Amino acid sequence: MTFIRLRHFLGALLLGAASIATAAYPEKPITLIVPWAPGGSTDILARALAEQLAKSLGQPVIVDNRAGASGNIGSNMVAKARPDGYTLLVGSMSTHAMNPALMESMPFKGVEDFTPIAQLANVVNTFVVSNSVPAKNVRELIAYAKANPGKLNYASAGAGSTNHLSAVFFERAAGVRMTHIPYKGGAPAVVDTVADQTQVLFSAGTQTLPHVKAGKLKLLAVTEAKRSVLLPEIPTVAETLPGYELGVWYGFFGPARMPKDLVDRLNAAANAAMADPNVKVRMDSMGVEVTNATAAEFAATLRSDADRYGKIIRELGIKNE
Secondary structure (H helix, E strand, O other): OOHHHHHHHHHHHHHHHHHHHHHHOOOOOEEEEEOOOOOOHHHHHHHHHHHHHHHHHOOOEEEEEOOOHHHHHHHHHHHOOOOOOOEEEEEEHHHHHHHHHHOOOOOOOOOOOEEEEEEEEEEOEEEEEEOOOOOOOHHHHHHHHHHOOOOOEEEEOOOOOHHHHHHHHHHHHHOOOOEEEEOOOHHHHHHHHHOOOOOEEEEEHHHHHHHHHOOOEEEEEEOOOOOOOOOOOOOEHHHOOOOOOOOEEEEEEEEOOOOHHHHHHHHHHHHHHHHOHHHHHHHHHOOEEEOOOOHHHHHHHHHHHHHHHHHHHHHHOOOOO
């Protein structure tokens, strides 16, 4: 048998073995890594996903919280795992599209070291101000910031967080200067904006909307490219500043080089899980929009966001401190 024929023969054997393994999948419990602490929106979403996947796949799906290093510890566990579908990840735009540009040392490549399976949901990212700010919309806020350079303090969950980058992109697009006040997490950033210690905050609706409903914060806009189906009456920042966009998504990943038929099966299961009426109602109440995309569509979104945000982060010299 010639070398070329032998190579084709071995390749066919490997493909056949992979197909057999996929057909039998899953034969044991699946571990779903969440690279953040229990109780947050990522964890809540992951547990809802795990419950539905367990029903459709016929095996337990165990959520394992591995927090630390801005999501890198848990994500790295999946990057280094076998691509057999038994170690999976619920990650976010920050861990995969932003961290590689923000951090000097990364244990993994956000795009190349993972298999994108499904884009699970988009977070409604809000632009709010404290009640002391004399602005009812984005245009009035820009005018006030230009008349008072550096006077407005904006809060964030730390340098390089999506709160921080949303504000930096806004300053750049609007031609204004504000003062960055970093906190050790999103919760204290919200508390101090409500208390008017800081005046501006870009943050997930899961954190801000209860305070908006209570009249303690003013909601000016959302940061996505188009209006949220959950808040259709609220304009986007881009309606005032064309081209401004920062969308935050949650994604379902496996290690790189997972077999395509396994990815397709998990993609279908994940999309069905997120479309479950009970899951959708729960996500809607949190300000999280469930999505439905193929693995290829999600891979394109990941690569596009990594290129776009990475370029801007490097141009601005922003680092995760």
